[in-house]
Amino acid sequence: xxxxxxxxxxHIFEDTLIAEINEVGTLKEVKEGEKLIExxxxxxxxxxxxxxxxKILREDDDGDELLLYFLERGDTCAMTLTCCxxxxxxxxxxxxxxxxxxxxxxxxxxxxxxxxxxxxxxxxFQSYHERLTEMLETIDSIAFxxxxxxxxxxxxxxxxxxxxxxxxxxxxxxxxxLHTSRVVVSRLLKKLxxxxxxxxxxxxxxxxxx
Amino acid sequence: xxxxxxxxxxHIFEDTLIAEINEVGTLKEVKEGEKLIExxxxxxxxxxxxxxxxKILREDDDGDELLLYFLERGDTCAMTLTCCxxxxxxxxxxxxxxxxxxxxxxxxxxxxxxxxxxxxxxxxFQSYHERLTEMLETIDSIAFxxxxxxxxxxxxxxxxxxxxxxxxxxxxxxxxxLHTSRVVVSRLLKKLxxxxxxxxxxxxxxxxxx
DNA sequence: TTTGAATTGTAACTTTTGTTACTGCCAACT
DNA sequence: AGTTGGCAGTAACAAAAGTTACAATTCAAA
Numbered sequence: 001x002x003x004x005x006x007x008x009x010x011h012i013f014e015d016t017l018i019a020e021i022n023e024v025g026t027l028k029e030v031k032e033g034e035k036l037i038e039x040x041x042x043x044x045x046x047x048x049x050x051x052x053x054x055k056i057l058r059e060d061d062d063g064d065e066l067l068l069y070f071l072e073r074g075d076t077c078a079m080t081l082t083c084c085x086x087x088x089x090x091x092x093x094x095x096x097x098x099x100x101x102x103x104x105x106x107x108x109x110x111x112x113x114x115x116x117x118x119x120x121x122x123x124x125f126q127s128y129h130e131r132l133t134e135m136l137e138t139i140d141s142i143a144f145x146x147x148x149x150x151x152x153x154x155x156x157x158x159x160x161x162x163x164x165x166x167x168x169x170x171x172x173x174x175x176x177x178l179h180t181s182r183v184v185v186s187r188l189l190k191k192l193x194x195x196x197x198x199x200x201x202x203x204x205x206x207x208x209x210x
Numbered sequence: 211x212x213x214x215x216x217x218x219x220x221h222i223f224e225d226t227l228i229a230e231i232n233e234v235g236t237l238k239e240v241k242e243g244e245k246l247i248e249x250x251x252x253x254x255x256x257x258x259x260x261x262x263x264x265k266i267l268r269e270d271d272d273g274d275e276l277l278l279y280f281l282e283r284g285d286t287c288a289m290t291l292t293c294c295x296x297x298x299x300x301x302x303x304x305x306x307x308x309x310x311x312x313x314x315x316x317x318x319x320x321x322x323x324x325x326x327x328x329x330x331x332x333x334x335f336q337s338y339h340e341r342l343t344e345m346l347e348t349i350d351s352i353a354f355x356x357x358x359x360x361x362x363x364x365x366x367x368x369x370x371x372x373x374x375x376x377x378x379x380x381x382x383x384x385x386x387x388l389h390t391s392r393v394v395v396s397r398l399l400k401k402l403x404x405x406x407x408x409x410x411x412x413x414x415x416x417x418x419x420x
Numbered sequence: 421t422t423t424g425a426a427t428t429g430t431a432a433c434t435t436t437t438g439t440t441a442c443t444g445c446c447a448a449c450t
Numbered sequence: 451a452g453t454t455g456g457c458a459g460t461a462a463c464a465a466a467a468g469t470t471a472c473a474a475t476t477c478a479a480a
Binding site: 058060062064066068078079081086088091092115118121125126128129131132133135138139140143144 | 268270272274276278288289291292293295296298301302324325328331332335336338339341342343345346348349350352353354389
């Protein structure tokens with residue numbers, strides 16, 4: 001774990017903090033599709049992402065989903081931060097988008113380190129800022145763009161996060177994450193295919209040029 | 211100013227911090243409709259709201275607006291916090307919704323106080339959490355609800371913030387903040403009136419029971 | 421008082437999105 | 451080989467939202 005820490009956080013945290021994280025943190029591996037946090041869960045530890053990716057989803061009362069954003073290497077969950085400090089329930093669901101490695105930090109250390117390490121404070125503030133920015137982008141998408149543009153953004157984003165131009169999703173899965181219907185996704189994907197921007201296969205989509 | 215501080219923040223900050231705020235902060239009064247921050251501005255000081263209300267707006271490339279949320283008494287601007295620390299440009303616009311009194315704190319103190327005062331840290335984290343939560347509610351609104359429901363929420367929110375069941379807005383102004391067209395707003399308002407939930411006047415809307 | 425701008429109401433129409441229904445296809449399993 | 455369930459394609463229709471156009475009203479300034 002120390003190796004992972006040094007590789008990913010050495011330019012961010014001072015050595016003494018790295019050592020502390022190494023001491024109290026526990027390594028956790030999750031498989032693609034595995035659920036990390038459910039809406040309403042109490043959060044007991046804070047994740048630091050070493051590798052992989054986690055998707056953060058919002059859900060309404062009827063069970064309808066919406067993809068908010070992805071967490072990647074070096075990220076942490078901003079929602080978790082305040083949940084830890086305030087003993088609040090999670091407002092979101094977190095699911096591993098890829099096989100993912102994380103370091104889990106007990107919440108008691110949070111408060112201690114924010115007082116003790118300037119680099120930790122900066123990291124936490126930086127995380128908040130990134131998350132707020134990503135929430136704003138999500139709002140931009142749903143407020144200012146039509147479904148065809150949102151779909152393109154979704155595919156681009158997915159390609160970036162998985163680092164793979166072959167996207168292994170069904171139309172139904174995409175529909176859930178964009179909070180629309182399967183028929184609409186099929187329709188728009190077909191239009192993208194006829195424009196030569198993607199190729200459609202069973203259970204997967206090949207991105208040609210978006 | 212010390213009186214304002216003690217009235218609004220005495221249960222949040224310790225006395226020494228209150229004294230420091232009193233020393234370095236400056237009182238600022240803004241009239242309803244006055245602009246506080248524009249998108250792209252660099253932020254040089256952090257606001258603490260003493261009274262009144264500020265609306266936070268997002269804008270897309272075409273100049274289309276969307277109301278994100280309101281700041282009220284005791285709030286601070288979470289976007290400002292990270293902007294200060296990271297020397298970043300504002301992603302949002304802030305306009306006084308009512309006549310408003312704030313205390314402006316120079317950004318240099320931010321970093322200092324986060325190291326020095328636990329109560330300040332908690333305040334900052336609490337602010338982040340509230341803002342993230344409000345962003346989530348905004349996302350819920352636009353993603354999961356139709357325009358008629360969003361309009362009702364908007365009116366309820368406005369009533370709560372202004373503490374007045376008479377809303378002094380034109381249909382066009384409401385349309386801007388919900389990012390829709392005037393005709394749509396007029397249509398839906400008329401429907402609410404015919405249901406007996408509101409009464410429509412020129413330049414104002416009376417909320418009866420929503 | 422007249423003028424003109426701002427505000428609201430409404431009809432008619434278009435576009436976008438969502439829904440329902442049915443089809444064919446593929447892959448896994450018996 | 452036959453059955454079955456999940457997946458994708460598509461047509462037809464419905465609902466929501468956006469657009470254009472125009473009339474009527476109000477209100478303040480000239």
